[in-house]
Amino acid sequence: MKIERTTPKTLTLNQRRQSFAEVVTNLTPAEAQFETYRCFYCWDAPCQKGCPAEVEIPQFIWSIRSGNVAGAADRIYRANPLGSICGRVCPTEALCEKACISKQVNIPIAIGHLQRYACDQRLAGGGPLFSYPPISGGRVAIIGAGPAGLACAHFLRLAGRQVALFEPEEKLGGLLTWGIPAYRLAPETTQAEVKAIAGSIEWHQEKVDASRAQVILQEFDAVFLGIGKGVPARLQIPGSDLAGVRSAVQFLRDVAAGRGGFHDLVGKEVGTIGGGATAMDAARCSLRLGAGRATVFYRRTQEEMPAFASEYDAALDEGAEFVWLAAPIAIEASEGRLSVQFERMELGQPDQSGRRSPVPTGSRFTLKLDVLLEALPSEPDPTLMLLLDKNPKVFTGGDLAGGGTVVQAVADGKEAARKINEWLIQGGAR
């Protein structure tokens, strides 16, 4: 007998095309309860090993089952201070749920949805999420307030360290705030968890350049660099400086900031270059803003695409179109539109990433588009990379260190906090 997985309701496609509201709703108490009954409560559970943040998954599901939902949430929060965020944005199919033992006889437990359920109930119940001890010594500077920096700050504060956070933006959260659209992660959720951490640390709202970094390095006992990869690569082809060609990262930022001027997408044909999460979100945002057509052009195929299956499926559901094995080579302005020339690619030998590489075929085609969004791999800001140069008091994590997911950033921040703490206990730079 197959007992179906209980998943939350999602918005209809029509609603999704018109709104930035979260696509996936929260489980109801009855739904969450049903789902917990399917959990085997495995010993030495593989799901837990699949979680970079080491959330005690069987134990928290057991607590939801017993009716101790707040206890479940606090257990999640002990391992991951961004529990509700990760419950929403974790690619669970590639992490905990991939390892779920239920998968062997049935469908994996909806671990992400249950985590979100417990944390959301806890947030709705009010009361402080964390209780930090008084500061007992050790000053640490954290540069960059994304998930890695916030997690590092949180665990350092739990260890009684003083933490100063350097983040120039008007809101904390890094990509959580500026990169993940509201339909995947409600800004209120991000801010609720971010504020629970931020309340216990000093926030210096300033941009850290190379010379400021040197001063910080002198003033603090240790530095955590969590600046991510903030500089998106741009197309280096003829015409890539035309007005209709934009950075997808900047586009998502503008959407998150609620900056106007989106009416110009209504009815337009929007092309996106890339195959990662940013490309999927650029297409999905375009459609929500009224684009007549949103097409993603990727130089390899679906198989090699860095976006997770769930992100791709959602984009596809919402009407995004995909053109595989196509790379732009030149752009021209043409009657107020863009005339984009693509080269057909084919798959060659695997590259360093292990994925088959795109090889030009010489065959070309041209398409007319109104807007071209570049969602190419980003690079870290080079000005601060000097800090990393063999300096034992500088630690790093998150996307800067390879990261790739929010939960990996949390895990990195947690691990860095442990190392920094050890470093401070051993006497640090002295």
Added chain:
Amino acid sequence: MKPDLSLEFCGVRFPNPFVLAAAPTTDDAEMVARGLEAGWAGAVLKTTSVESETVELVYPQMGGIEWNGQKLHGMINIDLISQRHIDQVEKDVATLKKAFPQKVILASIMGSRREHWQELVGRLEAAGVDMIECSFSCPHGMPERGMGSTIGQNPELTERTARWVKEAAKRVPVVIKLTPNVTDILPMAQAVKDSGADAVAAINSVLGLIGIDLDTYSPLPSVDGMGIYGGFTGPAIKPIALHCVSKIAKNIDIPVAAVGGINSWRDAAEFLLVGARNLQLCTAPMHFGFRIIDDLLDGLSRYLETKGLTRVEDLVGLALPKLTTYEHLSRAHKVKSVIDPEACIRCDLCYIACRDGGHMAIQLDAERLPKTDDDKCVGCALCPLVCPVQAISMQRITA
């Protein structure tokens, strides 16, 4: 501030109410140590006997019933007392007591003669045990030798044997574990009280037969094709245990340790509310491991906070004044079933239950949506029990 979960029982302060009951889980000092490290307040070591007692076990010993995919809704065993005699158990007591001075080490004993009971008590006291539990209640195997529930089913034998033990116990409290396999447990608890023993533990397992193998016609568990009645435990026996514990707590002035069907902090809170001062678990840790102590402690602690209580002590017995007799239940209290159409998923289980098992008071509309006929509904409350999505509530009718 976290509520105080410690609880005094027979003059001994337990760091929390949760104790491992006498069972395979407590037959090995290494396992007990792991349980105590995990957070359990104490353990009742598996029932031991004098060296001359022969204990020959049979296998397999366990059987279970599952309910809609949930394993071990109830479990049966035909295990006996420990094969490890007092010479080994007294060593375990000393070792465990040394390693865990803050935890409570209880030993369970069973004897067939006065001198055996008394020898066991003396040797355990010398080994440093904190409390002694006497099994007057094992329902299978032992009664064939005049031991176990043979004693607990007879008030005279219960009083006499408890008196022997109490006589020998110079230092530590004596707890008598009772069997539910009696028409009324009260005379048994009264006999314990009269003997001067310090407390009762209720209940031991319920005599049962878990099933028959449909291929071989052998009773289960099948020992080479043959079977016997066994001791039924687990979530299914909670109502029986709750009845016995509350009845003793309400009627007889003696401390009660609750055993039987405790699985979650909710069950634990219920037993405390009906007057138990100590809680023993067996089937749940056997099924899921010692780790369940985490949620038992955390859930109970949070429950106390929601009730504004600072000590688990304050919970003990709060439900007892609300237990009454049929005659005293209000006839003026009227309720009726109210179905929430928004929450209803139209499975119509309430409809068929009411039609064939209630009062034909639920009608379906053209869209299969059930609706209660207020004139026909007597308020029996069968329908909310069968509703899978909690769409039905019983609401009070105010005249």
